[in-house]
Amino acid sequence: MDALLEVHDVHLSFGGLQALDGPSLTVADGEVVGLIGPNGAGKTSLFNCINGLYRPQSGSVRVLGREVAGLPRHRIAGLGVGRTFQNLGLLASQTVLENVLAGAYHATRGGWWATVLDLPDVRRTEDRLRARALELLTELDLADVAGRPVGTLPFGTLKRIELARALVGEPRLLLVDEPANGLVHSEVAELGATLRRLATDRGAAILLVEHHMGLVTSVCDRVVVLDFGRLIAEGDPREVARDPQVVAAYLGTAA
Numbered sequence: 001m002d003a004l005l006e007v008h009d010v011h012l013s014f015g016g017l018q019a020l021d022g023p024s025l026t027v028a029d030g031e032v033v034g035l036i037g038p039n040g041a042g043k044t045s046l047f048n049c050i051n052g053l054y055r056p057q058s059g060s061v062r063v064l065g066r067e068v069a070g071l072p073r074h075r076i077a078g079l080g081v082g083r084t085f086q087n088l089g090l091l092a093s094q095t096v097l098e099n100v101l102a103g104a105y106h107a108t109r110g111g112w113w114a115t116v117l118d119l120p121d122v123r124r125t126e127d128r129l130r131a132r133a134l135e136l137l138t139e140l141d142l143a144d145v146a147g148r149p150v151g152t153l154p155f156g157t158l159k160r161i162e163l164a165r166a167l168v169g170e171p172r173l174l175l176v177d178e179p180a181n182g183l184v185h186s187e188v189a190e191l192g193a194t195l196r197r198l199a200t201d202r203g204a205a206i207l208l209v210e211h212h213m214g215l216v217t218s219v220c221d222r223v224v225v226l227d228f229g230r231l232i233a234e235g236d237p238r239e240v241a242r243d244p245q246v247v248a249a250y251l252g253t254a255a
């Protein structure tokens with residue numbers, strides 16, 4: 001069977017700078033894979049190539065066996081790829097519920113006429129998404145703030161809203177970018193439990209970019225390590241963390 005995500009020999013450069021220099025990796029259903037590496041290693045660039053923000057110059061990115069490199073972002077989201085952003089992509093003046101529903105934009109594209117005419121199909125989809133959003137808000141302990149504007153809420157809460165927004169479209173593959181950044185210890189532990197639950201209960205595959213090694217070792221089945229756009233190690237999180245090449249990369253001494 002095809003892996004859920006297959007990245008093969010992807011190259012991406014900005015002028016003379018090689019952001020991705022041929023990494024290959026796979027993620028299977030229900031698997032949580034950590035994507036780690038020092039600052040500037042290419043982690044976010046790889047996310048951008050998977051969800052269609054960037055188009056790699058060469059190589060292949062397959063989701064459920066289908067080539068997605070070069071497809072528009074909403075089409076890739078429609079194939080089941082969700083994403084959270086490092087710098088939260090939330091709208092401060094909108095409520096928590098509105099922000100979460102915006103994450104399902106690709107699923108509500110019934111067309112202008114369908115929306116204006118309030119066609120039953122569009123209404124049914126919107127009702128279903130609303131119910132799903134409210135369910136997620138309860139699951140992520142956000143039900144009490146559903147009607148509050150996002151701009152009035154603390155940072156740890158915003159991180160959970162960002163996660164709910166990525167989940168409302170029921171992704172098969174979730175790309176999570178530095179979710180622990182800015183969270184206190186107890187929030188990181190809670191986040192780890194939430195990510196594990198998503199993979200175990202919903203069978204979602206998760207690719208997790210994270211610098212917090214405690215979170216990586218506690219939730220990831222496997223990690224892949226990038227340095228200067230290249231894959232330098234792969235395997236069990238604890239073993240990889242001891243790999244001399246990985247240690248050197250983090251200390252800035254790798255070639």
Ligand SMILES: Nc1ncnc2c1ncn2[C@@H]1O[C@H](COP(=O)(O)OP(=O)(O)OP(=O)(O)O)[C@@H](O)[C@H]1O
Pocket residue numbers: 014017018019037038039040041042043044045046
């Ligand atoms: N749009 C862009 N234009 C020019 N250079 C870019 C662009 N996006 C990324 N880069 C460069 O590509 C390289 C990889 O960056 P990327 O953000 O993917 O690394 P990262 O591993 O996610 O780093 P961090 O852990 O700091 O978020 C860096 O040298 C970065 O400066």
